[in-house]
């Protein structure tokens with residue numbers, strides 16, 4: 503028996519069920535059912551708490567293994583600095599097959615990850631934010647004034663981000679194709695927390711998007727990879743072994759630039775909800791007394807999107823005196839850390855002002871991961887995400903759009919329902 507199974511009873515032992523610690527059963531179905539409420543509900547089960555007065559360290563069984571669920575700033579520091587933690591074998595196929603794609607940077611470790619990551623950190627700098635946001639602003643300023651009656655803000659935003667994103671990357675996209683490409687990019691994200699129809703839709707959407715992008719990469723390579731746009735950079739990128747990325751992986755990574763950019767539509771829809779729920783914040787954004795950066799940070803912190811991250815240690819490690827066996831899961835509760843009352847007083851209150859004068863640490867605000875984007879797995883698209891939100895927040899605030907859909911976001915759907923009906927023509 504490996505130490506990873508040390509706390510789990512042997513499956514063939516008929517007396518095992520009786521000796522199982524209370525609460526020791528597979529929790530993956532509960533994760534899919536409870537979504538963002540999953541860890542908070544576990545915290546309510548006293549027998550799962552191993553350390554920390556607030557249930558910061560929980561021990562459960564997940565995907566057939568022992569899993570230690572941790573939250574908070576120190577937990578995030580541990581997750582991103584403990585050298586024996588690996589990602590490659592910790593990601594469920596449900597997420598890799600729909601969201602990231604096989605061979606993606608998310609699934610790499612060590613020098614291979616470090617090298618591949620440079621592709622993303624070099625492509626997502628200030629120039630990318632400038633290019634994407636100036637096109638996005640132009641599209642919004644052309645279209646939003648013409649909106650009448652009810653419309654789906656999420657769908658409109660996902661189309662604009664698809665147009666701005668493909669133009670930035672150098673992907674060709676005919677205007678009549680924008681809607682269907684945007685739908686597929688959204689579907690790939692919408693399936694990650696489902697084992698049913700949404701997961702199937704995500705995989706079909708991935709297959710279609712993959713062939714579209716792979717076709718363009720193939721042409722670029724055949725033409726000699728001229729140009730310096732991101733598509734040319736991905737087409738000619740050589741992995742740590744000095745070889746060109748296999749076409750399949752180049753397509754996966756191109757989609758890992760475009761898909762998450764389009765996913766920012768979820769946060770734009772959340773921004774609209776926040777503005778509708780807090781009219782004083784809306785007025786402040788219009789008047790210039792609410793800082794768009796504080797608003798964008800608070801949207802990322804308060805509203806649910808990425809729930810958890812998982813890694814597996816190659817050797818026994820310990821956290822807050824708790825042994826974490828080699829090969830087991832360490833699960834960082836992103837949602838819980840962003841709502842940890844020790845870091846964020848009144849965590850459920852939407853207050854952009856809480857960021858005024860606050861220096862955000864690499865481990866306290868983690869909606870897109872923690873640590874360093876250059877040397878670790880932290881999201882390389884944070885600045886781009888913030889830039890998009892800061893471009894659209896003042897425009898949304900000034901638009902007079904009224905949210906017709908319910909303002910509350912059910913925490914059980916992962917990710918949240920994408921559509922958001924708004925009515926045009928209101929006054930601020």
Ligand code: HEM
Nearest residue numbers: 607608759762763765766807808870871879880881882883
């Ligand atoms: C809605 C906005 C976004 C959210 C909530 C988000 C969230 C995340 C999270 C939680 C991670 C995992 C971090 C980790 O494993 O430690 C991640 C990784 C990643 N994100 Fe984002 N992201 C967003 C936008 C973007 C954008 C705009 C891009 C690029 C254009 C991007 C590209 C990536 C890539 C390539 C990774 C893998 C990094 C690695 O494994 O080293 N993301 N993101």
